[in-house]
Amino acid sequence: MAGMTVLGITSIKRSLCAATMALFGAGGALACGGIYTVQLDDTLSEIADRLYKDVKVLPILHRDNRAVVGDDPDELRPGSKLKLPCIDGRPIGLEVAIDVTNPPPAQVSVPQGTERSEDVGVINLVTAGDFTPFTDRALAQGGMITEMVSLAIGQAGRTENFRINWINDRTAHLDPLMREGMMDLAFPSYRPDCATLRADPLCQEFLFSDPMFELLTLLFVNKRHPIPFSQDIDIEGKTLCRPEGFSLADLDRADRRWISEKKITLVQPLAVQDCFAMLAAGDVDGVAINEFTGRAAVRDLGLMEQVEALEGRALAIETLHALVHKSHPRATELLELINSGLADIRKTGEYQRVIDRHLPQFWSSL
Missing domain, CATH: 3.10.350 (Membrane-bound Lytic Murein Transglycosylase D; Chain A)
Known part of the structure:
Protein backbone atom coordinates (compact mmCIF):
# COMPACT_ATOMS: atom_id res chain seq x y z
CA MET A 1 0.00 0.00 0.00
CA ALA A 2 1.15 3.54 -0.61
CA GLY A 3 2.64 5.23 2.43
CA MET A 4 0.57 7.81 4.26
CA THR A 5 1.66 11.01 5.95
CA VAL A 6 2.01 11.00 9.72
CA LEU A 7 0.18 13.96 11.20
CA GLY A 8 0.69 15.38 14.69
CA ILE A 9 -2.45 17.39 15.19
CA THR A 10 -1.66 19.52 18.20
CA SER A 11 -3.90 22.43 17.27
CA ILE A 12 -7.00 20.88 18.86
CA LYS A 13 -6.61 22.71 22.16
CA ARG A 14 -8.89 24.16 24.77
CA SER A 15 -10.71 27.35 23.79
CA LEU A 16 -9.15 30.54 25.07
CA CYS A 17 -10.16 31.51 28.59
CA ALA A 18 -11.90 34.86 29.00
CA ALA A 19 -8.96 36.01 31.11
CA THR A 20 -6.75 35.94 28.02
CA MET A 21 -8.86 38.26 25.89
CA ALA A 22 -6.91 41.09 24.27
CA LEU A 23 -6.46 44.24 26.33
CA PHE A 24 -5.05 47.39 24.68
CA GLY A 25 -3.41 50.22 26.61
CA ALA A 26 -2.65 53.79 25.64
CA GLY A 27 -1.52 54.22 22.06
CA GLY A 28 -2.90 50.82 21.10
CA ALA A 29 0.08 48.82 22.40
CA LEU A 30 -0.83 45.28 23.48
CA PRO A 105 12.31 35.84 24.87
CA ALA A 106 10.60 32.96 26.63
CA GLN A 107 12.76 30.62 28.67
CA VAL A 108 11.31 27.14 29.08
CA SER A 109 14.30 25.40 30.61
CA VAL A 110 14.99 25.49 34.36
CA PRO A 111 15.86 29.09 35.25
CA GLN A 112 19.13 29.70 37.05
CA GLY A 113 18.55 29.42 40.77
CA THR A 114 15.45 27.22 40.48
CA GLU A 115 15.64 24.51 43.12
CA ARG A 116 15.73 20.91 41.99
CA SER A 117 13.26 18.72 43.81
CA GLU A 118 15.95 16.91 45.80
CA ASP A 119 17.09 20.25 47.23
CA VAL A 120 13.81 20.76 49.06
CA GLY A 121 13.68 17.25 50.56
CA VAL A 122 10.49 16.14 48.83
CA ILE A 123 10.04 13.39 46.24
CA ASN A 124 8.03 14.99 43.45
CA LEU A 125 6.00 12.67 41.24
CA VAL A 126 4.16 13.77 38.12
CA THR A 127 1.15 12.16 36.52
CA ALA A 128 -1.83 13.15 34.38
CA GLY A 129 -5.56 12.57 34.31
CA ASP A 130 -7.80 11.34 31.48
CA PHE A 131 -6.49 7.79 31.97
CA THR A 132 -9.40 5.90 33.53
CA PRO A 133 -9.25 3.83 35.72
CA PHE A 134 -5.54 4.31 36.35
CA THR A 135 -4.97 8.02 36.94
CA ASP A 136 -7.45 10.87 37.22
CA ARG A 137 -8.06 13.37 40.01
CA ALA A 138 -11.80 12.69 39.84
CA LEU A 139 -11.32 9.00 40.65
CA ALA A 140 -11.15 7.57 44.16
CA GLN A 141 -7.57 7.90 45.45
CA GLY A 142 -6.63 9.46 42.11
CA GLY A 143 -7.09 6.14 40.32
CA MET A 144 -5.74 2.62 40.70
CA ILE A 145 -2.11 3.27 39.75
CA THR A 146 -1.97 6.49 41.79
CA GLU A 147 -3.09 4.55 44.85
CA MET A 148 -0.54 1.79 44.17
CA VAL A 149 2.31 4.30 43.89
CA SER A 150 1.22 6.14 47.03
CA LEU A 151 1.01 2.90 49.01
CA ALA A 152 4.35 1.66 47.66
CA ILE A 153 6.17 4.82 48.74
CA GLY A 154 4.32 4.89 52.04
CA GLN A 155 5.25 1.27 52.66
CA ALA A 156 8.88 2.26 52.18
CA GLY A 157 8.58 4.84 54.95
CA ARG A 158 8.28 8.06 52.92
CA THR A 159 4.66 8.91 53.66
CA GLU A 160 5.40 12.49 54.70
CA ASN A 161 7.96 13.21 51.98
CA PHE A 162 6.35 12.81 48.59
CA ARG A 163 4.00 14.91 46.51
CA ILE A 164 1.95 13.95 43.45
CA ASN A 165 1.72 16.74 40.88
CA TRP A 166 -1.12 16.62 38.33
CA ILE A 167 -0.01 18.09 35.00
CA ASN A 168 -2.21 17.02 32.12
CA ASP A 169 0.23 18.07 29.40
CA ARG A 170 1.90 14.67 29.09
CA THR A 171 4.41 15.97 26.54
CA ALA A 172 5.95 18.11 29.30
CA HIS A 173 6.48 15.23 31.74
CA LEU A 174 9.64 13.90 30.13
CA ASP A 175 10.90 17.21 28.80
CA PRO A 176 11.45 19.51 30.60
CA LEU A 177 10.02 18.33 33.93
CA MET A 178 11.98 15.06 34.23
CA ARG A 179 14.93 15.94 32.04
CA GLU A 180 15.58 19.18 33.92
CA GLY A 181 15.13 17.62 37.37
CA MET A 182 11.95 19.49 38.32
CA MET A 183 10.21 16.14 38.91
CA ASP A 184 11.76 12.97 40.31
CA LEU A 185 9.43 10.25 39.08
CA ALA A 186 6.70 10.04 36.45
CA PHE A 187 3.89 7.49 36.22
CA PRO A 188 2.34 5.58 34.61
CA SER A 189 4.36 4.92 31.48
CA TYR A 190 4.46 2.08 29.00
CA ARG A 191 7.84 0.42 28.63
CA PRO A 192 8.98 -0.03 25.01
CA ASP A 193 10.78 -3.18 23.92
CA CYS A 194 14.20 -1.64 24.49
CA ALA A 195 15.97 -4.73 23.14
CA THR A 196 14.71 -3.84 19.66
CA LEU A 197 13.98 -0.12 20.10
CA ARG A 198 17.32 1.05 21.46
CA ALA A 199 16.93 4.45 19.81
CA ASP A 200 13.63 5.13 21.55
CA PRO A 201 14.13 8.18 23.85
CA LEU A 202 12.49 6.33 26.73
CA CYS A 203 15.02 3.51 26.42
CA GLN A 204 17.98 5.88 26.07
CA GLU A 205 17.15 8.31 28.85
CA PHE A 206 14.97 6.60 31.46
CA LEU A 207 14.96 3.73 33.92
CA PHE A 208 11.75 1.82 34.60
CA SER A 209 10.28 0.42 37.78
CA ASP A 210 8.95 -3.10 38.04
CA PRO A 211 5.61 -3.47 36.23
CA MET A 212 2.54 -2.32 38.13
CA PHE A 213 -0.21 -3.58 35.83
CA GLU A 214 -0.64 -5.35 32.48
CA LEU A 215 -3.28 -4.30 29.98
CA LEU A 216 -4.40 -4.77 26.40
CA THR A 217 -4.29 -2.08 23.73
CA LEU A 218 -7.22 -2.54 21.37
CA LEU A 219 -8.46 -1.00 18.16
CA PHE A 220 -11.83 0.75 18.54
CA VAL A 221 -13.83 1.13 15.31
CA ASN A 222 -17.09 2.63 14.10
CA LYS A 223 -19.72 -0.08 13.68
CA ARG A 224 -21.16 1.80 10.73
CA HIS A 225 -17.81 1.77 8.92
CA PRO A 226 -16.04 -1.34 10.28
CA ILE A 227 -12.53 -2.30 9.25
CA PRO A 228 -11.03 -5.78 9.49
CA PHE A 229 -8.04 -6.45 11.72
CA SER A 230 -6.88 -10.03 11.45
CA GLN A 231 -3.32 -9.07 10.43
CA ASP A 232 -1.25 -5.90 10.48
CA ILE A 233 -1.50 -5.33 6.74
CA ASP A 234 -5.23 -4.69 7.21
CA ILE A 235 -4.37 -1.38 8.90
CA GLU A 236 -2.00 -0.04 6.24
CA GLY A 237 -3.44 3.04 4.57
CA LYS A 238 -5.83 3.69 7.46
CA THR A 239 -6.08 6.75 9.72
CA LEU A 240 -5.66 5.99 13.41
CA CYS A 241 -6.07 8.26 16.42
CA ARG A 242 -4.14 8.28 19.67
CA PRO A 243 -4.08 11.29 22.02
CA GLU A 244 -1.03 13.50 22.27
CA GLY A 245 1.48 12.42 24.92
CA PHE A 246 0.55 8.71 24.84
CA SER A 247 3.35 6.32 23.90
CA LEU A 248 3.56 5.30 20.24
CA ALA A 249 5.99 2.42 20.73
CA ASP A 250 3.46 -0.32 19.95
CA LEU A 251 2.56 1.36 16.65
CA ASP A 252 6.17 1.43 15.52
CA ARG A 253 7.72 -1.70 17.00
CA ALA A 254 10.26 -3.69 14.99
CA ASP A 255 7.69 -5.99 13.34
CA ARG A 256 5.22 -3.19 12.55
CA ARG A 257 6.82 0.18 11.67
CA TRP A 258 3.48 1.81 10.92
CA ILE A 259 4.79 5.28 11.73
CA SER A 260 8.43 5.32 10.63
CA GLU A 261 7.57 3.69 7.29
CA LYS A 262 4.49 5.93 6.87
CA LYS A 263 2.06 3.04 6.54
CA ILE A 264 -0.70 4.88 8.41
CA THR A 265 -1.92 8.39 9.05
CA LEU A 266 -1.67 9.17 12.76
CA VAL A 267 -3.89 11.85 14.31
CA GLN A 268 -3.02 13.12 17.80
CA PRO A 269 -5.55 15.46 19.43
CA LEU A 270 -5.26 16.66 23.01
CA ALA A 271 -7.79 14.39 24.72
CA VAL A 272 -9.02 10.80 24.58
CA GLN A 273 -12.60 11.90 23.96
CA ASP A 274 -11.45 13.95 20.95
CA CYS A 275 -10.32 10.72 19.29
CA PHE A 276 -13.69 9.06 19.81
CA ALA A 277 -15.57 12.13 18.61
CA MET A 278 -13.50 11.92 15.39
CA LEU A 279 -14.26 8.21 15.10
CA ALA A 280 -18.00 8.82 15.48
CA ALA A 281 -17.82 11.58 12.84
CA GLY A 282 -15.99 9.32 10.39
CA ASP A 283 -12.81 11.43 10.44
CA VAL A 284 -10.61 8.50 11.52
CA ASP A 285 -10.80 4.76 10.89
CA GLY A 286 -9.91 3.64 14.38
CA VAL A 287 -8.77 4.66 17.85
CA ALA A 288 -5.77 2.75 19.22
CA ILE A 289 -5.82 2.87 23.01
CA ASN A 290 -5.93 0.61 26.05
CA GLU A 291 -9.23 -1.16 26.55
CA PHE A 292 -10.06 0.50 29.88
CA THR A 293 -9.60 4.12 28.87
CA GLY A 294 -11.25 3.44 25.52
CA ARG A 295 -14.32 1.81 26.99
CA ALA A 296 -14.70 4.64 29.53
CA ALA A 297 -14.62 7.25 26.75
CA VAL A 298 -17.21 5.32 24.71
CA ARG A 299 -19.44 5.19 27.79
CA ASP A 300 -19.00 8.88 28.66
CA LEU A 301 -19.77 9.98 25.09
CA GLY A 302 -22.79 7.70 24.80
CA LEU A 303 -21.32 5.84 21.82
CA MET A 304 -21.97 2.25 22.94
CA GLU A 305 -24.31 1.63 19.98
CA GLN A 306 -21.89 3.15 17.46
CA VAL A 307 -18.39 2.14 18.57
CA GLU A 308 -16.95 -1.26 19.37
CA ALA A 309 -13.61 -2.67 20.43
CA LEU A 310 -12.06 -5.36 18.20
CA GLU A 311 -11.41 -7.92 20.91
CA GLY A 312 -10.28 -10.76 18.65
CA ARG A 313 -6.79 -9.32 18.16
CA ALA A 314 -4.99 -6.95 20.51
CA LEU A 315 -2.66 -4.30 19.14
CA ALA A 316 -0.35 -4.89 22.07
CA ILE A 317 -0.04 -6.31 25.57
CA GLU A 318 1.76 -3.70 27.63
CA THR A 319 2.74 -2.98 31.22
CA LEU A 320 2.60 0.23 33.23
CA HIS A 321 5.64 1.51 35.11
CA ALA A 322 7.05 4.47 37.00
CA LEU A 323 10.17 5.95 35.47
CA VAL A 324 13.13 8.10 36.48
CA HIS A 325 15.65 9.95 34.32
CA LYS A 326 19.07 8.30 34.19
CA SER A 327 20.78 11.60 35.00
CA HIS A 328 18.96 11.93 38.33
CA PRO A 329 21.54 11.76 41.13
CA ARG A 330 19.29 9.40 43.11
CA ALA A 331 17.91 7.36 40.22
CA THR A 332 18.90 4.00 41.73
CA GLU A 333 17.57 4.95 45.15
CA LEU A 334 14.23 6.10 43.76
CA LEU A 335 13.75 2.94 41.72
CA GLU A 336 14.57 0.82 44.74
CA LEU A 337 12.07 2.83 46.78
CA ILE A 338 9.26 2.10 44.31
CA ASN A 339 10.24 -1.51 43.65
CA SER A 340 10.65 -2.46 47.30
CA GLY A 341 7.33 -0.81 48.13
CA LEU A 342 5.56 -2.64 45.29
CA ALA A 343 7.05 -5.93 46.48
CA ASP A 344 5.84 -5.24 50.02
CA ILE A 345 2.24 -4.39 49.07
CA ARG A 346 2.11 -7.51 46.90
CA LYS A 347 3.33 -9.60 49.81
CA THR A 348 0.77 -8.13 52.24
CA GLY A 349 -2.08 -8.49 49.74
CA GLU A 350 -2.71 -4.73 49.58
CA TYR A 351 -1.79 -4.70 45.88
CA GLN A 352 -4.66 -7.07 45.06
CA ARG A 353 -7.00 -5.17 47.35
CA VAL A 354 -6.28 -1.99 45.37
CA ILE A 355 -7.20 -3.79 42.15
CA ASP A 356 -10.33 -5.20 43.78
CA ARG A 357 -11.38 -1.70 44.86
CA HIS A 358 -11.03 -0.15 41.42
CA LEU A 359 -11.65 -2.66 38.64
CA PRO A 360 -15.07 -4.07 39.71
CA GLN A 361 -16.32 -0.50 40.09
CA PHE A 362 -14.99 0.34 36.63
CA TRP A 363 -16.60 -2.66 34.90
CA SER A 364 -19.91 -2.10 36.66
CA SER A 365 -19.98 1.48 35.35
CA LEU A 366 -19.92 0.39 31.69
Missing part, protein backbone atom coordinates in the same frame (compact mmCIF):
# COMPACT_ATOMS: atom_id res chain seq x y z
CA ALA A 31 -0.58 44.86 27.24
CA CYS A 32 1.03 41.59 28.26
CA GLY A 33 1.60 40.13 31.70
CA GLY A 34 0.38 41.55 34.96
CA ILE A 35 -1.29 40.59 38.22
CA TYR A 36 -3.46 37.48 38.53
CA THR A 37 -5.79 36.87 41.48
CA VAL A 38 -5.83 33.22 42.53
CA GLN A 39 -9.27 31.58 42.35
CA LEU A 40 -10.63 28.63 44.31
CA ASP A 41 -9.07 25.32 43.15
CA ASP A 42 -6.37 27.07 41.07
CA THR A 43 -2.95 25.44 40.84
CA LEU A 44 0.16 26.99 39.33
CA SER A 45 0.37 24.24 36.71
CA GLU A 46 -3.24 24.87 35.66
CA ILE A 47 -2.57 28.62 35.43
CA ALA A 48 0.45 27.91 33.21
CA ASP A 49 -1.64 25.66 30.99
CA ARG A 50 -4.67 27.96 30.83
CA LEU A 51 -3.06 31.41 30.49
CA TYR A 52 0.16 30.53 28.66
CA LYS A 53 -1.01 27.38 26.84
CA ASP A 54 2.36 25.93 27.85
CA VAL A 55 2.97 24.09 31.12
CA LYS A 56 6.71 24.41 30.48
CA VAL A 57 6.60 27.93 31.94
CA LEU A 58 5.69 26.46 35.35
CA PRO A 59 9.23 26.78 36.82
CA ILE A 60 9.36 30.44 35.77
CA LEU A 61 6.04 31.21 37.45
CA HIS A 62 7.11 29.33 40.57
CA ARG A 63 10.46 31.12 40.73
CA ASP A 64 8.90 34.56 40.29
CA ASN A 65 6.18 33.92 42.90
CA ARG A 66 7.95 31.73 45.46
CA ALA A 67 7.47 34.37 48.18
CA VAL A 68 3.69 34.05 47.69
CA VAL A 69 3.38 30.40 46.67
CA GLY A 70 6.00 28.73 48.83
CA ASP A 71 7.58 25.38 47.91
CA ASP A 72 4.41 23.70 46.63
CA PRO A 73 3.33 25.11 43.23
CA ASP A 74 -0.09 23.48 43.55
CA GLU A 75 -0.99 24.83 46.99
CA LEU A 76 -2.33 28.32 46.22
CA ARG A 77 -4.39 30.52 48.55
CA PRO A 78 -7.52 31.94 46.91
CA GLY A 79 -7.31 35.72 46.75
CA SER A 80 -3.51 35.86 46.72
CA LYS A 81 -1.85 37.87 43.95
CA LEU A 82 0.63 36.40 41.46
CA LYS A 83 2.95 38.37 39.20
CA LEU A 84 2.78 36.77 35.76
CA PRO A 85 5.55 37.72 33.31
CA CYS A 86 5.00 38.28 29.61
CA ILE A 87 6.19 35.23 27.64
CA ASP A 88 5.60 35.00 23.91
CA GLY A 89 2.83 37.61 24.13
CA ARG A 90 0.93 35.86 26.94
CA PRO A 91 -1.00 36.36 29.16
CA ILE A 92 -3.09 39.37 28.21
CA GLY A 93 -6.07 41.01 29.85
CA LEU A 94 -4.76 40.88 33.41
CA GLU A 95 -5.15 43.40 36.23
CA VAL A 96 -2.49 46.15 36.28
CA ALA A 97 -1.20 44.85 32.97
CA ILE A 98 2.32 45.78 31.98
CA ASP A 99 2.84 47.48 28.63
CA VAL A 100 5.48 45.38 26.91
CA THR A 101 6.56 46.52 23.47
CA ASN A 102 9.64 44.30 23.27
CA PRO A 103 9.03 41.38 25.66
CA PRO A 104 12.04 39.23 26.58
